[in-house]
Amino acid sequence: MTPSHSSFVDYVKLACEAGDGGDGCISFRREKHVPRGGPDGGDGGKGGDVWLEADADLGTLIDVRFHPLIRAKRGDNGRGKNQTGRNGEDIVIRVPVGTVISNEEGALADLKRPGQRYLAAAGGKGGAGNQHFATSTNQAPRRSSPGEPGKDCRLILELKLIADVGLVGLPNAGKSTLLTRLTAATPRIAPYPFTTLHPNLGIMEMGDFERVTIADIPGLIEGASKGVGLGDRFLRHIERTGLLVHMIAPDPAAFEGSEGGETPDAEAIEIGASLAVDAWQLVRMELESYSTRLAEKAEIVVISKSDLIPDGCIDQFLAALTAQSGGKLRSLALSSESGEGLGELRAAINAELAGLRVSDAGDAFTPPAAESETTDSSADDASAPLESSPQD
Numbered sequence: 001m002t003p004s005h006s007s008f009v010d011y012v013k014l015a016c017e018a019g020d021g022g023d024g025c026i027s028f029r030r031e032k033h034v035p036r037g038g039p040d041g042g043d044g045g046k047g048g049d050v051w052l053e054a055d056a057d058l059g060t061l062i063d064v065r066f067h068p069l070i071r072a073k074r075g076d077n078g079r080g081k082n083q084t085g086r087n088g089e090d091i092v093i094r095v096p097v098g099t100v101i102s103n104e105e106g107a108l109a110d111l112k113r114p115g116q117r118y119l120a121a122a123g124g125k126g127g128a129g130n131q132h133f134a135t136s137t138n139q140a141p142r143r144s145s146p147g148e149p150g151k152d153c154r155l156i157l158e159l160k161l162i163a164d165v166g167l168v169g170l171p172n173a174g175k176s177t178l179l180t181r182l183t184a185a186t187p188r189i190a191p192y193p194f195t196t197l198h199p200n201l202g203i204m205e206m207g208d209f210e211r212v213t214i215a216d217i218p219g220l221i222e223g224a225s226k227g228v229g230l231g232d233r234f235l236r237h238i239e240r241t242g243l244l245v246h247m248i249a250p251d252p253a254a255f256e257g258s259e260g261g262e263t264p265d266a267e268a269i270e271i272g273a274s275l276a277v278d279a280w281q282l283v284r285m286e287l288e289s290y291s292t293r294l295a296e297k298a299e300i301v302v303i304s305k306s307d308l309i310p311d312g313c314i315d316q317f318l319a320a321l322t323a324q325s326g327g328k329l330r331s332l333a334l335s336s337e338s339g340e341g342l343g344e345l346r347a348a349i350n351a352e353l354a355g356l357r358v359s360d361a362g363d364a365f366t367p368p369a370a371e372s373e374t375t376d377s378s379a380d381d382a383s384a385p386l387e388s389s390p391q392d
């Protein structure tokens with residue numbers, strides 16, 4: 001699920017050409033002692049379709065990048081003795097779950113579940129053989145119809161990971177480390193910015209049945225929305241989440257000289273809190289520049305690396321944050337190193353997600369009505385918008 005940096009591809013263009021239908025055949029029965037056999041020209045075979053199918057084992061669109069043009073075969077022509085031509089084989093392109101399909105005009109489909117399919121280009125129908133053209137007045141029709149051309153299309157495929165929770169924050173805030181504490185994921189962790197270059201997913205087990213998917217993404221910095229650092233394109237991977245966990249690491253410099261049990265003075269706490277509020281606002285601005293929908297998501301603010309805050313003043317620090325932000329910033333503190341606060345965060349995530357499920361934070365994709373050409377092999381959820389199956 002976590003491909004290496006170079007193989008993580010989340011945006012590709014794809015051209016598909018379905019196969020043409022085979023032509024109908026003109027032929028007449030030739031049998032011994034039957035001077036004038038009737039028409040027996042078979043129909044042409046159907047051209048191959050091109051489908052896209054969501055595959056839970058894939059985490060990247062790299063295969064599509066290497067094969068940006070897909071052509072299905074045409075149907076064979078009909079033959080004498082009423083033989084129908086063979087159908088062109090369908091081609092199924094596998095894509096990761098969470099692939100959004102669009103074209104220049106807009107969104108077409110969203111493959112959110114394993115096995116869900118989208119008919120990208122339908123093969124042409126086979127033409128009719130001359131047997132179909134016989135009438136009472138024309139018993140020997142010298143007519144057949146050609147196969148229909150296959151459809152073609154140009155598509156944009158965009159992977160938007162499917163996760164319940166997104167971890168956001170400045171580089172080095174401790175996002176990836178937290179992911180390793182909450183889930184079995186093993187992202188890269190290092191004491192320098194931009195360690196994470198592509199999103200990582202992890203699954204947090206909440207109980208016997210409850211599983212929460214968490215997406216860890218690269219750090220945001222000032223100007224990310226204008227392309228600074230790694231830019232903000234990776235924010236597409238938290239667009240579908242219901243909840244953001246916004247992590248802020250305290251600046252240890254603010255508490256310098258207070259180590260060894262010595263309680264920092266009120267001024268040090270105020271300075272530390274003011275730096276943390278700045279960091280929070282900076283990331284909030286970048287989220288807002290990306291999209292208001294993203295900025296409106298529920299947010300749990302977490303002060304990470306609480307082991308760096310001297311003993312006994314975490315509560316004071318959190319209170320200073322709330323005060324300095326005019327009451328807007330309410331946070332909890334945790335340390336991935338000591339494990340302190342992790343249980344509290346799990347409970348807070350659980351409570352927020354439970355609330356969202358009740359109000360059904362519909363991040364559902366609503367496709368144009370006419371384009372519902374997807375099918376779902378696990379067809380047990382009639383509520384999803386794209387699950388009607390006009391497949392023949």
Ligand SMILES: Nc1nc2c(ncn2[C@@H]2O[C@H](COP(=O)(O)OP(=O)(O)OP(=O)(O)O)[C@@H](O)[C@H]2O)c(=O)[nH]1
Nearest residue numbers: 171172173174175176177191194195196219336337
């Ligand atoms: N003391 C302490 N250090 C931590 C804690 N959590 C993470 N770190 C350290 O902080 C550094 C950055 O951690 P990462 O998890 O890579 O941070 P990140 O937010 O994923 O960083 P980017 O991927 O660059 O955005 C690493 O050296 C971690 O070991 C913590 O709770 N306490």
Ligand SMILES: [Mg+2]
Nearest residue numbers: 175176195196
């Ligand atoms: Mg990271």
